[in-house]
Amino acid sequence: MTTTPARPDQEERLQAAFDATIARHDRIEPRDWMPDPYRRTLVRQIAQHAHSEIIGMQPEGNWIGRAPSLRRKAILLAKVQDEAGHGLYLYAACETLGVSRAELTELLLTGRQKYSSIFNYPTLSYADVGTIGWLVDGAAICNQVPLCRTSYGPYGRAMIRICKEESFHQRQGYELLMTMMRGTSEQRAMVQESVDRFWWPALMMFGPPDTQSPNSERSMAWGIKRNSNDELRQKFVDMTVPQAEALGVTLPDPGLRWNEERGHHDFGEPDWAELAAVIRGDGPCNAQRLAHRRAAHEDGAWVREAATAFAERSAQDRTEAAAPTTTGEGGR
Numbered sequence: 001m002t003t004t005p006a007r008p009d010q011e012e013r014l015q016a017a018f019d020a021t022i023a024r025h026d027r028i029e030p031r032d033w034m035p036d037p038y039r040r041t042l043v044r045q046i047a048q049h050a051h052s053e054i055i056g057m058q059p060e061g062n063w064i065g066r067a068p069s070l071r072r073k074a075i076l077l078a079k080v081q082d083e084a085g086h087g088l089y090l091y092a093a094c095e096t097l098g099v100s101r102a103e104l105t106e107l108l109l110t111g112r113q114k115y116s117s118i119f120n121y122p123t124l125s126y127a128d129v130g131t132i133g134w135l136v137d138g139a140a141i142c143n144q145v146p147l148c149r150t151s152y153g154p155y156g157r158a159m160i161r162i163c164k165e166e167s168f169h170q171r172q173g174y175e176l177l178m179t180m181m182r183g184t185s186e187q188r189a190m191v192q193e194s195v196d197r198f199w200w201p202a203l204m205m206f207g208p209p210d211t212q213s214p215n216s217e218r219s220m221a222w223g224i225k226r227n228s229n230d231e232l233r234q235k236f237v238d239m240t241v242p243q244a245e246a247l248g249v250t251l252p253d254p255g256l257r258w259n260e261e262r263g264h265h266d267f268g269e270p271d272w273a274e275l276a277a278v279i280r281g282d283g284p285c286n287a288q289r290l291a292h293r294r295a296a297h298e299d300g301a302w303v304r305e306a307a308t309a310f311a312e313r314s315a316q317d318r319t320e321a322a323a324p325t326t327t328g329e330g331g332r
């Protein structure tokens with residue numbers, strides 16, 4: 001990942017052009033000059049996002065073979081396949097910054113790049129499929145809608161496509177939970193138990209509080225991030241409380257109440273020590289998720305080899321076809 005070094009006077013001009021683009025809320029494109037720390041921050045963020053989509057297939061993928069009906073299976077399969085697609089758009093966006101997907105995969109598999117903490121929690125019942133759609137994809141939407149206006153063009157454009165699909169994910173989850181809430185008392189209890197487990201980890205998806213998020217300010221100055229962690233968390237809580245009421249579930253936070261003065265809900269503090277532990281690798285499923293991803297990568301080696309051989313062969317065929325003929329008859 002190298003850029004040709006610019007002379008100092010040139011560099012000043014380039015930096016000024018970059019700053020002006022950011023100030024106009026315009027997009028930076030791959031061909032544009034950008035400061036190295038901006039590039040590095042983007043690579044880290046987009047890669048982490050791509051890894052989250054791919055690792056995020058596992059918790060729900062766990063239930064595809066045990067879906068309660070053909071309809072539920074079709075919905076879940078479509079959703080999990082969408083997540084694979086999101087991962088691919090994002091790896092492609094990241095590659096425009098001069099890194100390869102193979103390098104990024106290596107960084108994930110060796111634990112040098114992270115993915116979202118939420119996917120290190122287990123899925124213990126089919127209600128979790130609904131809760132993940134409602135809360136986890138719901139939180140992802142809160143995070144991702146502002147990213148459609150992020151300053152780096154390929155990332156913003158990938159997010160526009162992704163957000164359309166995320167809204168389907170959220171709705172299918174909510175619809176599943178609503179169906180279960182209209183069912184038996186056992187089904188209602190399954191939903192409540194699932195919401196109890198996922199509520200706090202979902203709040204942690206927005207990252208540590210603003211006071212403990214050292215890189216946030218710089219990312220906001222660069223227009224990579226548009227809102228702070230705490231702003232987005234608040235937005236998510238305000239959006240989710242009326243949905244929980246409509247569902248008839250209780251959110252497991254005794255401190256949750258409407259604050260007339262602020263015009264927002266007050267809510268309790270997530271367990272930040274738990275978030276730190278999960279990020280460090282000590283969550284309930286970290287080892288399992290990475291082991292599964294490594295095995296899937298090794299199992300797929302033959303596909304990568306075959307695709308590479310096919311691409312080489314096709315390139316060779318094209319070169320031969322383009323070569324002048326010796327028969328003098330031309331041909332086409």
Ligand SMILES: [Fe+2]
Nearest residue numbers: 053082083086
């Ligand atoms: Fe996604």
Ligand SMILES: [Fe+2]
Nearest residue numbers: 083137166169
């Ligand atoms: Fe999703």
